[in-house]
Amino acid sequence: MGDLTATLTGFARTLRAAGVPADHERTQNLLRAAACLDVTDRRAVYWAGRLTLCAGPDDLPRYDRCFAAYFGGERARPGRPAPAVVTVTRHTVSPRGEDAGGDGDQRALPATASRAEVLRRRDVARVTAAELAEIHLLLSILNARRERRRSRRFAPAHRGRLDARRTIRETLRRGGETARLRRRVHRSRPRRVVLLVDVSGSMAPYADTLLRFAHVLVRCEPRATEVFSVGTRLTRVTAELRHRDPGTAMREVSAAIPDWSGGTRLGEELKEFLDRGSGARGAVVVIASDGWERGDPALLGHQMARLSRLARRVVWVNPHKGQDGYQPLTGGMRAALPHVTAFVAGHSLAAFEELAERLSHA
C-alpha cells in the first residue's frame, strides 16, 4: 500500500506542476478514493484521480496529458477534444487584405507584463498581425463594469425605508406581534449602453477592434447593451455578439454587416436609429467614428442634437484623436461636437480601458 501512496502522491505533484489545483486535501481524497476502487484497473485510477484532483473543465485536458505521461501508455479514454484555442487574428474579421508587415506570423504570443504595457499604448492600426492578436486577447479579458441606475422597483434590505406592507403582513401572520421592522431600498440596474460602430472605409483599420470592444461590453452586460454597425446602412449586431467566444462572434458579425468599407451617411443612419424607437432614451450612447461624413453635416448636427436630448450621455470615440496634433476639422465632426458629452480617443488598448472605465460610473 505504501508503494501505491507514493505513486499517487507523485502523480498529484506532477499535476500541481502542470497547473491543476491538486492540493493536499485533494491528494488525501485521491488516496481515500483509490482505497474504494480496484487499483489494478488503470481506468479506475484514471477516474479516481480525475474526480478528486480536478476542479474545472479547463483542468481536464491537462489532467489527461499528465495521466498519459505519468502512467505511460496511450490515453486512458478517447478523451474530449481539447477546447479549440481561439487564435484571434485580424483575418477572422476584415476581409480586406491590409497588413502591417509580418502577416505570416499569426502566433498568439504569451503576454508578459512589460510587453503588454508597451502594447497597451500602441495604435492598433500600426501594429503587426501578431501584436494585434495579442491586443485582442488582452481586450477580450477586459472586465467592463457598468454604471448603475436606480430602478423603480424595491428590494428587501437590512436598512433603508420602512417596508410597511411586508411588516404588516408579517405581523398579521404572527398573530399581531411585530417582531421586526422590515425595510426596503430601490433596486439598481445597469445603465444601458448603445454603441454605434462606424464600419466605413476610413474606419477599416479600427472597426475590428471596436467590434471586439463591443463584444466585451455585450459579454459583461448582455441585457443592457445594444450594438449597431453604421456605414451606408444601420445594422443591429447585438445578437451576433452574444456568442461567448470572440472568434465566433466576430465571424457572425462580419457575415451580418452588408456594408463593410463603404461610405458613411452618419446623419441619415442616426435619423433612422432615432426614428426606430426610444433605443437611446436614458442610455449612454457611444458613437465610434472618425466623422468623415459623406452626407450633409447639417443633418448630422441636427440628429446629434436630437440624440443629446434623448440620451443620458453621448460619448464620441474617434480613433484619430489619439494622434498628436489632431484637430476635429472634418465637417461631420465639427457638426457633432457641440452635442457630445465626452470626446475621447479609441486607438489603443489603453484608450479602450479608459472608455470602459468611463462607462462603469456616472
Add this chain to the structure above:
Amino acid sequence: MDIETPGMLARLLGEHAYLADEGLATACFLALRMGRPLFLEGEAGVGKTELAKTLAAVLGAPLIRLQCYEGLDAAQALYDWDFARQLLHLKAAEATGATGAGDAARLEGELYDRRFLIARPLLKALETQPSVLLVDEVDRADDEFEAFLLEVLSDFTISVPELGTISAKTPPVVVVTSNRTRDVHDALKRRCLYHWLEHPGFEQEVAILLRRLPDCTETLAAQVARAAGRLRAAGLVKPPGVAETIDWTEALLTLGARDLDPGLAAATLGAVLKYREDQRAVRENGLLGG
C-alpha cells in the same frame, strides 16, 4: 443491498432508465462510499438534476431538493423558527392559566423546542435517513450561501443557537450541480468529488432515447442523435442538451413520425432550439436533414 463496484451501480441506474458512463458511475460510487458530496458541472440539459433523482430512486431514499437562487439565505436553506406556533403556544398557556415565575421560565424553555423549528432542505436532509440531497444550480446563489453550504457539507451538522447542534447519524448523499455561469469557490469544490458531464456520444444518446421513449424506432433515434450532434457542433447560442433531444423526439413521436423528415423537423424545431437566432441559423444552413 450493497453496491460493490461502479459497474454494479451503473447497472442499477440503468434499470431506472438513466444510462451512466464509466466516469459518472465511478463518481457516484465514490460519493456513496466516501460520503463525499458529488459536484456535477456541465452545460444545461446534460442530465445533472436527473442523476440525483435517479440516484434517490436506486437507493430508495427520498430526494430533498434545494433550488438555489440569487438572495437565498439561511432561513430558506437551513431552518426557521415557527413564530406563529410559538405565539399560539404562549396563548394556549395563558388560556389554561399558567402563571408565576417558575412557569414563565419553563414556558420560555418550551418555546425553543424542536417542534417549533421549521426544517428547510439542508436541515431536513440531515434529519432524514437515508436521503439524497440535491443542491441545484449552486452557481445561481450568492457567495455567502456557498460559505454556509460549505459549513454544512464539511461535518454534516447544523448548530441552532437556541437549541444546540443537530447532526446527521449517517450523512445524506449530496449532489451539487452547477451550470458554470460563474466559478464556484474552490473551498467548496475541494470538499466534493468533481465531475464534468459531457453531452453524450452518438451511441449513448441513441441508447438513452430508446431507453426513455419505448415507442421510438432505432432509425428515428439514430437520426435525431446525429442531428443533435450536428447542432452541438454548429456553434449555436444554446446547443441542445439531452433533455432537449428527448423532448424533441417525444414531439416527433406525438406527431406520428417514423423517421426524421425535414418538414416535421422544422415544425418541431421549437422543442430543441429555444433561441430565434439559432432556429434561423439552422433553417438557413439546413442542419436538420436526417
